[in-house]
Amino acid sequence: MTEPDRKRIGLIADSHGDLAATAKAIRLLRERDADLLIHLGDFCDSVRHERAAAMIDLLRENDVRAVKGNNDFLVENMLADVRRTQDAKGFRVLAYLRKIPAVRARGDVRFAHSLPSDAFRAFYEPIDRGNTQRAEELFAEADFRILCCGHSHLPVLFREAGGRVTREAVPMGKAMVLKADERYILVAGAVMNGECALYDEAAGTYERLRTAESQGR
Numbered sequence: 001m002t003e004p005d006r007k008r009i010g011l012i013a014d015s016h017g018d019l020a021a022t023a024k025a026i027r028l029l030r031e032r033d034a035d036l037l038i039h040l041g042d043f044c045d046s047v048r049h050e051r052a053a054a055m056i057d058l059l060r061e062n063d064v065r066a067v068k069g070n071n072d073f074l075v076e077n078m079l080a081d082v083r084r085t086q087d088a089k090g091f092r093v094l095a096y097l098r099k100i101p102a103v104r105a106r107g108d109v110r111f112a113h114s115l116p117s118d119a120f121r122a123f124y125e126p127i128d129r130g131n132t133q134r135a136e137e138l139f140a141e142a143d144f145r146i147l148c149c150g151h152s153h154l155p156v157l158f159r160e161a162g163g164r165v166t167r168e169a170v171p172m173g174k175a176m177v178l179k180a181d182e183r184y185i186l187v188a189g190a191v192m193n194g195e196c197a198l199y200d201e202a203a204g205t206y207e208r209l210r211t212a213e214s215q216g217r
Contacts (some may be wrong), residue, residue: 006201007106010034011115012064013150014042014190016071017051019058024211025196026062032198032209037062038104040188041069041123043115044097050076053089056096068100069086069113069151070123106201108145116147128152128187132165135185139165146178147185148199155189155197155208168196175205 010029022043029037039059043066044052052075059066068076076097079090102118104111113139115122115138127134127149135158138147155170160183170176170186177208178184186206189195198207 007036008032008034009148009190009199009201010037010067010107010146011040011111011186011197011199012037012191013040013188013196014153014192015039015055015067016042016190016192017043017055018192019051021056021191021194021211022058023053024194025055025191025209026058026064028129028197028209028211029196033068034198035107036094037064038111038148039066040111041067042071044075045071046071046078047075047207049078050146052093052097056093064098065104067104067112068097068123070104072097073099073123105201108143108202109199110142110144110147111151112147114149114151116142116149123151126152126169127185128154128156129156130167132158132167134172135160135167136165138185143185145197148188148197149187150186150190152187153190153193154187155195156187157206158185159183170206170208172208172210175203178204178206180204182199 012025079094110116139160188197194211
């Protein structure tokens with residue numbers, strides 16, 4: 001990417017149908033001059049699937065790009081069931097979900113719900129297991145420099161530097177410099193818990209942001 005193409009990217013993950021929390025994150029990220037918004041999956045919730053249409057409208061109205069999470073995949077399959085009577089709203093939701101990719105890429109950066117793969121298990125398999133084992137395997141398997149993801153709900157980062165992988169807490173409200181000679185997996189946290197993040201391509205920084213007090217599903 002050339003310098004003018006570099007963006008301030010607002011990251012949202014794991015809404016689980018929480019419209020109010022998602023709208024707050026969108027407003028905060030726009031206030032922080034994000035010029036591209038990406039939802040890292042699970043904007044739908046398989047239990048509260050009746051909220052899917054309103055959530056999709058919110059994403060569309062605010063030009064939020066998305067990747068597919070495991071809950072989005074479950075809602076898609078539910079709506080695609082030929083035994084289910086479908087209305088116009090259901091068909092609209094299904095058409096949207098079918099078009100959502102599992103992974104988006106910008107240069108050497110990947111955006112996914114969990115693993116940066118189109119494989120079925122990529123939606124469900126957590127990277128953060130409280131240790132670095134899966135992150136170490138993923139750094140060895142894939143060619144990204146930075147992976148931004150959700151799924152685990154806890155905002156953490158994995159860093160590969162000097163042949164060693166570490167699992168680290170992400171400081172709140174402080175822009176972290178992502179070094180060019182290191183690799184990262186950045187778990188954005190759940191917007192339903194008041195979390196979102198800002199990745200600045202030009203500055204090479206990542207910042208954890210708080211939108212509100214924790215909100216239940």
